[in-house]
Amino acid sequence: MLRVQSLTKGFGSGRNRLEVLKGIDLEITSGELVALMGPSGCGKSTLLNIIGGILDADSGQISLQEYVYGTKPPNKVVDVRRNGVGWIFQDFHLIDRLSALDNVIFALELAGFTSSEAMVKARDALNKVSLGDRMDFIPDQLSGGQQQRVAIARAIAGNRPLLLADEPTGNLDVKSGEEIIDLFKELAKDGVSILMVTHDPILASKADRMLLLKEGKTAASDIRSAWGDGAGAEEK
Numbered sequence: 274m275l276r277v278q279s280l281t282k283g284f285g286s287g288r289n290r291l292e293v294l295k296g297i298d299l300e301i302t303s304g305e306l307v308a309l310m311g312p313s314g315c316g317k318s319t320l321l322n323i324i325g326g327i328l329d330a331d332s333g334q335i336s337l338q339e340y341v342y343g344t345k346p347p348n349k350v351v352d353v354r355r356n357g358v359g360w361i362f363q364d365f366h367l368i369d370r371l372s373a374l375d376n377v378i379f380a381l382e383l384a385g386f387t388s389s390e391a392m393v394k395a396r397d398a399l400n401k402v403s404l405g406d407r408m409d410f411i412p413d414q415l416s417g418g419q420q421q422r423v424a425i426a427r428a429i430a431g432n433r434p435l436l437l438a439d440e441p442t443g444n445l446d447v448k449s450g451e452e453i454i455d456l457f458k459e460l461a462k463d464g465v466s467i468l469m470v471t472h473d474p475i476l477a478s479k480a481d482r483m484l485l486l487k488e489g490k491t492a493a494s495d496i497r498s499a500w501g502d503g504a505g506a507e508e509k
């Protein structure tokens with residue numbers, strides 16, 4: 274489903290050059306929920322941005338279903354952004370003035386669906402995240418967990434095969450965070466793949482698999498080696 278091969282990315286030049294990703298290899302199958310952990314600044318968001326087609330790598334390759342990219346400039350990766358991946362952020366990124374339904378419809382229209390198609394798909398998606406009775410509420414009238422579920426509805430509405438979630442529970446209380454992970458697991462059962470960055474080892478342990486990003490490479494991890502800054506990974 275998703276395959277990342279030998280991906281490298283650095284920023285800056287000369288003495289200010291910083292190599293962030295030093296050869297990332299990973300694979301995610303259909304319906305898999307994978308947690309990505311690692312110390313602050315290790316490159317988790319950078320990796321997600323490249324997989325999401327909004328940043329180009331220096332070398333390496335990504336294949337996501339029929340899409341092959343990685344080093345292509347973002348303006349050549351429009352299809353990936355429109356149809357390949359859905360994004361979920363820590364701070365939801367909903368439009369304040371629009372109802373839950375209109376937030377999802379708006380995103381679908383930007384992705385190229387007609388208004389009537391968008392309406393049907395948006396309702397389906399909001400029902401799937403159990404917000405069928407809150408569609409006409411604006412974000413301010415929803416709890417944090419409900420707002421995040423609107424964002425998830427927006428991300429899944431176009432039947433995108435891969436969800437990229439960058440600390441999706443970072444702004445939520447423990448219970449709402451757990452509900453989001455439970456929802457991810459349900460979506461994964463339907464065949465959606467999810468790559469989720471989290472700093473919370475307990476939430477990460479609910480994923481099918483954990484990856485630790487450390488010193489520019491990813492390694493399979495377990496809860497003990499992923500705890501904290503990842504120290505101890507080698508001893509295990």
Ligand SMILES: Nc1ncnc2c1ncn2[C@@H]1O[C@H](COP(=O)(O)OP(=O)(O)OP(=O)(O)O)[C@@H](O)[C@H]1O
Binds near residue numbers: 291315
């Ligand atoms: N556009 C950029 N220009 C220069 N440096 C950048 C840029 N984007 C990221 N970096 C650097 O790359 C490194 C990785 O950043 P990234 O945001 O991917 O880390 P992260 O693992 O997501 O951290 P956090 O857990 O704090 O969110 C950091 O040192 C950051 O300063």
Ligand SMILES: [Mg+2]
Binds near residue numbers: 317318319439
């Ligand atoms: Mg980050």
